[in-house]
Amino acid sequence: xxITLTVNGERVTRHVEPRRHLIDxxxxxxxxxxxxxxxxxxxxxxxxxRVDGEIVRGCLVLAASLDGAEVTTIEGLTDSGEVADLQxxxxxxxxxxxxxxxxxxxxxxxxxxxxxxxxxxxxxxEHLSGNYCRCTGYQAIVDAVAATLxxxxxxxxxxxxxxxxxxxxxx
Amino acid sequence: MPTPASIGLSREDLPNSYIxxxxxxxxxxxxxxxxxxYTDDVVLPRMLHAAFLRSPHAHARILAIRTEAALAxxxxxxxxxxxxxxxxxxxxxxVLDHLKGMKSAPQHPLPLERATWQGEAVxxxxxxxxxxxxxxxxxxxxxWDPLPAQTDxxxxxxxxxxxxxxELGDNLVFTRTATKGDVDAAFAAAHKVVEATFVTxxxxxxxxxxxxxxxxxxxxxxxxxxxxxxxxxxMMQTVYxxxxxxxxxxxxxxxxxxxxxxxxxxxxxxxxxxxxxxARILGRPxxxxxxxxxxxxxxxxxxxxxxxxxxxxxxxxxxIGFDVDDLTGIGPYSVYPRTSAMEGNQVVNLVGGPYDFxxxxxxxxxxxxxxxxxxxxxxxxxxxATAVTEGLVEMAARALGMDPIELRRRNMxxxxxxxxxxxxxxxxxxxxxxxxxxKLLEMVPVARxxxxxxxxxKKGVYRGLGFAAFIELxxxxxxxxxxxxxxxxxxxxxxxxxxxxxxxxxxxxxxxxGQGTEAILAQIVAHGVGVPxxxxxxxxxxxxxxxxxxxxxxxxxxxxxGEAALxxxxxLKAQILEVAGAMLQAPPESLDIVMGHITDxxxxxxxxxxxxxxxxxxxxGDTLPRDLPRELVQTRHFIxxxxxxxxxxxxxxxxxxxxxxxxxxxxxxxxxxxxxxxVVNPLLVDEQVRGGVVQGLGGALYEHCVYDERGxxxxxxxADYLVPMSAEMPDIHVxxxxxxxxESLLGAKGAGEAGTAGAPxxxxxxxxxxxxxxxxxxxxxxxxxxxxxxxxGRF
Numbered sequence: 010x011x012i013t014l015t016v017n018g019e020r021v022t023r024h025v026e027p028r029r030h031l032i033d034x035x036x037x038x039x040x041x042x043x044x045x046x047x048x049x050x051x052x053x054x055x056x057x058x059r060v061d062g063e064i065v066r067g068c069l070v071l072a073a074s075l076d077g078a079e080v081t082t083i084e085g086l087t088d089s090g091e092v093a094d095l096q097x098x099x100x101x102x103x104x105x106x107x108x109x110x111x112x113x114x115x116x117x118x119x120x121x122x123x124x125x126x127x128x129x130x131x132x133x134x135e136h137l138s139g140n141y142c143r144c145t146g147y148q149a150i151v152d153a154v155a156a157t158l159x160x161x162x163x164x165x166x167x168x169x170x171x172x173x174x175x176x177x178x179x180x
Numbered sequence: 181m182p183t184p185a186s187i188g189l190s191r192e193d194l195p196n197s198y199i200x201x202x203x204x205x206x207x208x209x210x211x212x213x214x215x216x217x218y219t220d221d222v223v224l225p226r227m228l229h230a231a232f233l234r235s236p237h238a239h240a241r242i243l244a245i246r247t248e249a250a251l252a253x254x255x256x257x258x259x260x261x262x263x264x265x266x267x268x269x270x271x272x273x274x275v276l277d278h279l280k281g282m283k284s285a286p287q288h289p290l291p292l293e294r295a296t297w298q299g300e301a302v303x304x305x306x307x308x309x310x311x312x313x314x315x316x317x318x319x320x321x322x323x324w325d326p327l328p329a330q331t332d333x334x335x336x337x338x339x340x341x342x343x344x345x346x347e348l349g350d351n352l353v354f355t356r357t358a359t360k361g362d363v364d365a366a367f368a369a370a371h372k373v374v375e376a377t378f379v380t381x382x383x384x385x386x387x388x389x390x391x392x393x394x395x396x397x398x399x400x401x402x403x404x405x406x407x408x409x410x411x412x413x414x415m416m417q418t419v420y421x422x423x424x425x426x427x428x429x430x431x432x433x434x435x436x437x438x439x440x441x442x443x444x445x446x447x448x449x450x451x452x453x454x455x456x457x458x459a460r461i462l463g464r465p466x467x468x469x470x471x472x473x474x475x476x477x478x479x480x481x482x483x484x485x486x487x488x489x490x491x492x493x494x495x496x497x498x499x500i501g502f503d504v505d506d507l508t509g510i511g512p513y514s515v516y517p518r519t520s521a522m523e524g525n526q527v528v529n530l531v532g533g534p535y536d537f538x539x540x541x542x543x544x545x546x547x548x549x550x551x552x553x554x555x556x557x558x559x560x561x562x563x564x565a566t567a568v569t570e571g572l573v574e575m576a577a578r579a580l581g582m583d584p585i586e587l588r589r590r591n592m593x594x595x596x597x598x599x600x601x602x603x604x605x606x607x608x609x610x611x612x613x614x615x616x617x618x619k620l621l622e623m624v625p626v627a628r629x630x631x632x633x634x635x636x637x638k639k640g641v642y643r644g645l646g647f648a649a650f651i652e653l654x655x656x657x658x659x660x661x662x663x664x665x666x667x668x669x670x671x672x673x674x675x676x677x678x679x680x681x682x683x684x685x686x687x688x689x690x691x692x693x694g695q696g697t698e699a700i701l702a703q704i705v706a707h708g709v710g711v712p713x714x715x716x717x718x719x720x721x722x723x724x725x726x727x728x729x730x731x732x733x734x735x736x737x738x739x740x741x742g743e744a745a746l747x748x749x750x751x752l753k754a755q756i757l758e759v760a761g762a763m764l765q766a767p768p769e770s771l772d773i774v775m776g777h778i779t780d781x782x783x784x785x786x787x788x789x790x791x792x793x794x795x796x797x798x799x800x801g802d803t804l805p806r807d808l809p810r811e812l813v814q815t816r817h818f819i820x821x822x823x824x825x826x827x828x829x830x831x832x833x834x835x836x837x838x839x840x841x842x843x844x845x846x847x848x849x850x851x852x853x854x855x856x857x858x859v860v861n862p863l864l865v866d867e868q869v870r871g872g873v874v875q876g877l878g879g880a881l882y883e884h885c886v887y888d889e890r891g892x893x894x895x896x897x898x899a900d901y902l903v904p905m906s907a908e909m910p911d912i913h914v915x916x917x918x919x920x921x922x923e924s925l926l927g928a929k930g931a932g933e934a935g936t937a938g939a940p941x942x943x944x945x946x947x948x949x950x951x952x953x954x955x956x957x958x959x960x961x962x963x964x965x966x967x968x969x970x971x972x973g974r975f
Contacts, residue, residue, distance in 0.1 A: 026311075028311070036220075036221075042214075042217075042218075042220075042221040043213070043214020043215065044214065045218070045220075045388070045389070045439070046220075047388045047389075047390075047472070048472045048897070048898045049471055049472055050472065050897055050898065050899065052897070052898035052899055053388060053898055055388055082214070083213065083214030084213075084214055084215075087213040087214065087215075096209070096212040096213060099208065099212045100204050100205070100208040100209055100212060101204055102863075102867075103204065103205060103208070103696070103863045103864055103867050104867075105208060105211050105212060105694070106440075106693075106694030106695060106696070106867070106868070106871060107211075107387075107388070107389065107437075107438060107439045107440040107441075107693055107694030108208075108210075108211025108212070108216050108437065108439070108694060109218065109387075109388040109389040109439030109440060110388050111211050111212050111214075112212075112213075112214040115212055115214075131907075133906075134906040134907045134909075135906075135907045137905075137906045137907075138905040138906050138907040138908075139905075140906075141388065141898075141903055141905065142388075142871075142906075143385070143386055143387060143388050143440050143442070143871075143875070143903065144440055144694050144695075144868075144871045145867050145870065145871045145874075146867060146869075146870025146871045146872075146873055146874045146909065146912050146935075147870075147874065147904075147905075147906040147909050148867070148870050148909075148911060148912055149867045149870075150906070151906065
């Protein structure tokens with residue numbers, strides 16, 4: 010069937026088989042290889058992307074159900090600059106090793122930044138529990154998210170939006 | 181941190197003294213932005229996708245394979261059976277000459293007559309897409325004759341048990357005993373003997389990126405290019421060439437970004453060789469990316485051991501000796517080319533490792549099973565030997581009414597006792613057990629924890645503190661595999677060149693799987709040449725463009741690859757200064773290179789930039805003396821010489837709470853002190869140690885490949901096979917003691933396996949410390965709620 014949706018701000022129209030999962034649609038049909046298929050049954054979180062503002066598992070959502078939807082992948086999140094500071098904190102703290110889980114981890118962490126600005130370390134660990142990492146001890150990831158939250162709390166009034174932050178400003 | 185003395189550079193406060201500094205990884209921005217290139221991200225023209233029919237039986241004869249319906253599926257191009265591939269691919273037998281008496285059976289990419297474990301790839305379907313290939317697999321028809329499955333390692337050697345490969349005579353693959361002293365007499369005379377039977381559960385690596393390969397055979401030039409998620413590209417080059425009957429020079433192996441390895445991706449998998457063989461036959465690229473079911477059923481498993489162990493002590497806590505019987509099951513084949521006997525062999529080498537004692541006997545027996553093959557996985561044998569040793573040490577402390585820390589201190593090899601040869605014959609150049617214990621006790625608030633423990637017990641809350649000291653084998657020499665006849669290189673090389681703009685490119689045989697190899701190589705090269713680290717680019721993972729090397733396994737990246745990088749960088753620096761001396765009319769020894777500038781060594785005054793030197797060498801060589809060497813490139817290879825391995829050591833402590841109603845274990849806090857010699861980048865080492873701890877804790881608490889008695893794998897999804905999540909893991913504190921190896925200028929040993937080596941033993945002791953007042957203990961990993969409740973008599 011034909012679907013039309015917005016991916017990272019660009020309108021795309023494609024023919025998809027009914028069984029095509031979102032993660033395969035993004036990777037195989039659109040060439041957006043930043044999101045990864047780790048377990049293919051919704052457990053590991055490597056395929057986490059944003060659909061209509063909420064994070065979802067790309068391996069559990071059928072592309073055919075997304076006609077008219079707005080999808081953001083790690084590529085779009087990076088280009089918008091929304092999480093440039095978070096990504097900088099990941100680099101500074103070595104909060105990634107092989108990097109395979111990292112795009113999904115960043116998507117999930119971005120969700121904490123958007124919706125849970127007051128999260129403490131325990132809440133961060135809880136929120137990231139759907140994203141498996143096999144390389145780090147998780148601690149550096151928690152450090153990076155906590156540091157970004159506290160930096161934003163210091164530099165940004167609680168009600169200010171983040172969408173205007175450019176990539177250049179963050180990096 | 182100043183430049184370490186053993187580096188031998190005189191200017192210790194130079195800005196480009198990068199060794200020992202927490203420099204961020206240059207390849208991290210692409211990983212956090214989703215711009216890495218894993219094998220599955222590579223798409224080649226005319227590429228086909230492979231899917232495999234895998235055996236539904238643990239052991240079955242293949243009577244007939246009917247392919248017509250599969251070939252009729254839209255998109256399906258070809259179907260291959262074992263017989264088809266045997267025409268172009270020779271089988272392998274995974275034994276090593278120095279493992280005396282070892283045997284295994286020939287293994288083909290796809291089996292010819294019998295499937296010997298559930299999940300073994302039997303038939304391959306190639307199609308335009310993976311989905312079509314899977315449709316083709318579903319349409320295949322195979323007639324099976326199920327055979328009795330040999331699944332219990334305790335009965336593997338009994339008369340009447342199914343012999344998996346009748347031509348081998350029995351299911352015993354390898355056995356080895358190490359002895360020293362008179363164990364029977366010593367145990368008979370001992371003040372106390374503690375004994376237990378330990379079990380370590382079968383688990384697997386669960387790399388988040390599954391095994392991935394694209395093989396591309398080009399008929400025009402007769403070359404096979406393989407894009408593969410592998411830790412050892414040069415080793416795989418040899419394997420493909422040898423078994424597909426090609427020259428090594430006709431095969432190129434490329435691994436760009438690799439999504440986790442942990443030893444899982446250092447082995448030869450039959451389905452991956454099948455992909456290369458199919459590409460060879462078709463002359464087209466073939467991609468195979470394992471799905472998660474395939475990973476659980478066909479990635480190597482590890483740690484399937486049953487260990488009966490006893491330890492004898494004198495009344496003052498002096499350890500008299502160990503007597504250990506290890507039994508391990510490895511599946512139906514020894515895995516090529518490292519062999520599956522190594523883990524049991526390591527248990528023999530490592531039991532009792534931190535301690536000085538006189539009497540030792542340890543036997544390992546390695547037997548076949550109709551389960552997935554096991555082989556080397558992170559910290560091979562280490563967590564098993566450590567849990568057994570340290571479990572016995574704390575049992576002895578309880579039996580003697582002695583502080584387990586004091587018992588360790590009385591028995592640990594003295595820090596001034598080196599060189600030292602252990603009872604099973606391991607030679608230690610220099611370890612730091614006492615300094616590491618001292619450091620740990622600075623970090624762990626033992627008195628506060630013991631007070632809290634006593635207070636909580638009054639409320640019915642059971643908390644325990646457990647310790648585990650360990651040794652770790654790193655920087656392996658040819659004594660690991662080479663002497664056994666395997667083409668697994670123990671040396672590694674680095675080529676460093678300066679380009680016209682003064683930037684430096686280094687290519688290395690060691691590889692990057694996320695541990696930060698490229699970052700530390702860049703630091704070492706920047707340090708050695710004298711340039712900003714941002715000016716160094718690293719090339720790894722390409723057999724055509726890197727010096728021959730062993731790749732990444734057994735903790736050799738920093739210690740061997742790093743030393744080759746340092747030596748080549750220093751040689752390039754000397755060459756640059758020779759050219760600079762001619763340009764500046766100054767003796768080369770009066771010059772230095774600091775942050776990309778040629779400087780006067782005595783005054784520090786800048787004389788010339790490297791890009792100016794590059795401009796003249798590359799574009800105005802006519803202005804230089806006629807006989808001056810013009811190459812700004814150097815290569816050095818490094819291999820350890822004096823010791824077969826660089827042993828490292830460390831100690832961990834775990835603080836955990838056991839819920840005696842539910843059997844759940846809550847990890848409260850964890851500490852690690854490890855001595856990896858020179859720490860090149862503390863930021864990377866710390867989080868790698870933590871990652872190792874989490875992997876060790878995962879194996880001890882959650883991870884388990886469970887089979888039923890007929891050999892059916894019951895844990896085939898991540899919902900069944902549990903791995904640690906962020907909410908369950910404790911804060912992990914890491915401290916370091918540095919005892920550089922004298923084998924190299926850099927002094928680095930390995931650090932990647934220390935966390936995994938010690939964590940299960942520390943947790944075992946923490947749980948049993950918690951349960952001690954209830955008269956219960958657990959010895960079988962993973963320590964599931966059911967097992968803990970059973971130990972408490974409540975289940």
